[in-house]
Each structure stands twice: as structure tokens, then as C-alpha cells.
Amino acid sequence: MNSEKEKKYNYDKKTALHKAANWCAYQERSQQEVRDKLYEWQMKTAEVEEIISSLIAENFLNEERFAFAYVSGKFKIKKWGKIKIKQGLKLKRVPEQMIKKALNSIADDDYLETIQQLLEKKQRTEKESHPIKRQFKLLTYLHSKGFEKDLVMGILKK
Template sequence: MNWCSRRELCVSDMRMRLKKLEVDDNSIKKIIAKLIEENFINEERFVRAFVNDKLKFQKWGIDKIKNALYIKKITTELIKEVISEIDKNQYITQLSEIAKQKVKYIKASSDFEREQKLLRFLASKGVSGEDAYKVLKNIKKLD
């Protein structure tokens, strides 16, 4: 319970931690059931906190967040529900700010090369192609 009180955890994270401590599978199921019952583990609360933190602090794109949640075995429905609540305009604005900072440090011989490098950077952040082009268009408007 101490782990759960420090930060949000999902079921798969807790299962992994318990397996590292060499707890048997039957006990793991009982422990996780008790933690869910006592509301120490709540998948929806975890997903909301995870999405918020990755967007605001680590500046991840939606695709990268989705993939990380799939790896943690979060249900597709819950992922879609929480992702759909993201304000797209604010998201694009935030990405545009990051991209503007990045453009200052990109060395390129042409505008085309600079745009390609910026698109690759955004892709590495987990930004979809559609959103990356919106960001590119947004940056061009600001110049």
C-alpha cells in the first residue's frame, strides 16, 4: 500500500513489482483485488494522471502515450475515453511551442530539410502525422 500512496499505479505495474518480490500468483491476485477494493489502485485515475503528466511535463505526443498505455495493458476503451478529452487546440499550441524551440537548433541547408527534421523530431515525440503537419502550418503562420 505504501507504493500506491506515493503515486498512481496500474494493475500491471503492481503485478510486476510483486513478481520481482517473488510473490506467488495466487497471492498476487488477492493483493491486487484488495488494493482495487480499497481504491488504492484505480485504472481510470491512473490513466488520467499518466496522460496529464506525459502531456504537460514530458511533452509526449498522443501516439506515444497510447503506446505506453497499451504496454501497461490498459483497456482500449479507457485509453480512447481519456485521450478524447484532450483539448486539441491546446495540444497543438503546446507542440508548436516545442517545435519553435527545436527549429532554432536545427541545422539545415534548405527549408525542406528543416521541415523534414522537424517532422522527424515530432514523430519521435509520438505526434501523429496529421498533428505534425498542423504544427508545421502553425509555425509557418507565426514566422
């Protein structure tokens, strides 16, 4: 007995294009996400590339727009640092030039202010009393959020 149902997709190119366009209209997507979804729908390679070309031509798919939306969301909502955001974009196979351009959209003042806010919030909840261990835990926390160690150390020393 197979407890997990295998989904069978049998979309023609027109249906897949329509479904992919709706999927892209709902939320910004990277080309790789769309490509993966189309392969999940068991589309052929030639069809996948044609559909992606159509989505780009109709402006449903825009890698630069996706990169900026991703950076903005992850920074403003999830409070991620540039390192973690960059890793996420690389996993989505966004070109390096677009990653740099999108990361530059984060204002330096906002970035430092976010580090400061996260640090203050974590300091209130951190139970460690030994100063060196406490500082290490704060540094580790902010580094895990994707912030650069040198910036965090600079703020911790203040």
C-alpha cells in the same frame, strides 16, 4: 564471485499488501505494474490476485485514475503526443476503452498549441539550412515525440 547481489524476498501476504499499498499511495500505478512488483517479491499467483483485489477495494489501485494521471503527466510535463502516450499505456496493459477516455481529456487547443511551441523551439536550435531537409528534420522530431504526422504537416505548412 557474484558481483550483482540477488535480492531475496520472503514477504507474507499481509506484509506484501502493506508494502504494495504504500507503493501505490506514493504514485499512481497500473495493475500490471503492481502485479510485476508482487511477482518480483516472489509472491504466488493466487496471493498476487488477492492483493490486487484488496488494493482495488481499498482504492489504492484504480486503473482509470492511473490512465488519466499518466496522460496528464506525459502530455503536460514531457510534452508527448497521443501516439507515444497510447503506446506507453498499452505497455502498462491499460484497457483500450480507458486509453481512449484518458486521451480525450487532452483539449484540442492545448494539443495544437503544444505542437506549435515544440516546433518553434526546435526551429531555433535546428542548424540545417536546406528547406526540405530542415522540414523533414522538424517533422521527424515531432513524430518521435508522438504527434500525428498530418497535424504536424498542417502546422509546418502555415
